[in-house]
Amino acid sequence: MTTTTPPPTSEALWGTPLYTRAVDPDPAVNEALRELILERTRSVPSSAVGVRDADKTTSDVLRWEHPAIDQLRRWILDAACAMNDHVGAGRNAAGQEQAMVAEAWAVVYRPEGLHQLHSHHDAAWSGVYYVATGRMTEGTGLLEFVDPRPGAAAREPARLPLYRLTPTPGMLVAFPAWLRHWVTPYQGDAQRIVIAFNIAFRHA
Numbered sequence: 694m695t696t697t698t699p700p701p702t703s704e705a706l707w708g709t710p711l712y713t714r715a716v717d718p719d720p721a722v723n724e725a726l727r728e729l730i731l732e733r734t735r736s737v738p739s740s741a742v743g744v745r746d747a748d749k750t751t752s753d754v755l756r757w758e759h760p761a762i763d764q765l766r767r768w769i770l771d772a773a774c775a776m777n778d779h780v781g782a783g784r785n786a787a788g789q790e791q792a793m794v795a796e797a798w799a800v801v802y803r804p805e806g807l808h809q810l811h812s813h814h815d816a817a818w819s820g821v822y823y824v825a826t827g828r829m830t831e832g833t834g835l836l837e838f839v840d841p842r843p844g845a846a847a848r849e850p851a852r853l854p855l856y857r858l859t860p861t862p863g864m865l866v867a868f869p870a871w872l873r874h875w876v877t878p879y880q881g882d883a884q885r886i887v888i889a890f891n892i893a894f895r896h897a
Contacts, residue, residue: 709841710779712772712820712867713858718764723862725761726824727886730754730799739801746806754797754888765822765888769795772867773892776818783894797890802827802834806885808876810839816891820867823860827885834879835859838872860887867892 730750739748755766773793777783785791800808813819826834840854858866868874870891879885 709869709872710776711838711856712775712779712865714768714772714865715861716768716822716863716865718863722761722764723824725759726765726888729757729759729761730801730824730886730888731884733799734801743811744800744802744806744808746804747800747802747808750799752796752798754799755795755890765797766795768822768865769797769820769890769892772820772865773818776867782817792895793892794895795890795892797888799824799886799888802876802879802885802887804880804882805878806876807878810873810875812873813870813891816870816893818867818892819870819872820865820890820892822865822888822890823862824886824888825884826860826862827879827881827883829860829879829881829885833877834881834885835877836866836874837877838868838874841872 733750734748737751739750741747742749755762755769770793773795774783783791783793821836836858838856838858840856845854858864
């Protein structure tokens with residue numbers, strides 16, 4: 694009797710998915726989003742939690758009634774479905790598709806505006822859509838993700854390993870809600886407008 698030695702195998706364990714899409718919208722969509730957001734920040738008191746030189750709206754953006762918001766919802770749903778497919782999520786133990794719920798809020802950055810290091814709680818996926826990037830100076834206003842592995846900075850504790858994205862108008866980014874990230878100080882000659890969002894599974 695002969696025995697066969699199994700061949701070597703290799704697997705990718707605990708990878709961190711990142712979704713990026715250039716949606717290339719009709720310019721009228723981004724212009725409508727811009728006007729809606731600026732009008733809201735003018736008429737409703739805004740928050741400055743976690744940001745500097747920036748204003749945040751309440752998290753009801755996806756409930757605003759406007760065709761541009763309808764389009765934004767579709768883009769966010771597409772991102773959520775893509776992330777679910779990538780990691781095999783989105784179905785319960787019986788194989789039934791789980792309903793998802795999303796919330797979004799807008800942030801208007803002024804020159805030198807930034808968002809401090811943070812992650813998002815009570816969500817599966819988080820993300821951001823860039824309405825306007827404000828003709829920013831190269832190398833500023835970056836979206837930076839911190840390597841989530843505890844030992845990643847062991848050799849150089851003072852330098853966190855980062856992955857950087859340079860935003861462009863019409864870019865949509867989605868990532869696991871637990872992934873720590875920040876926005877570096879923005880330098881430019883106009884307001885920078887983004888819409889951040891969370892996506893969670895609705896449990897019966």
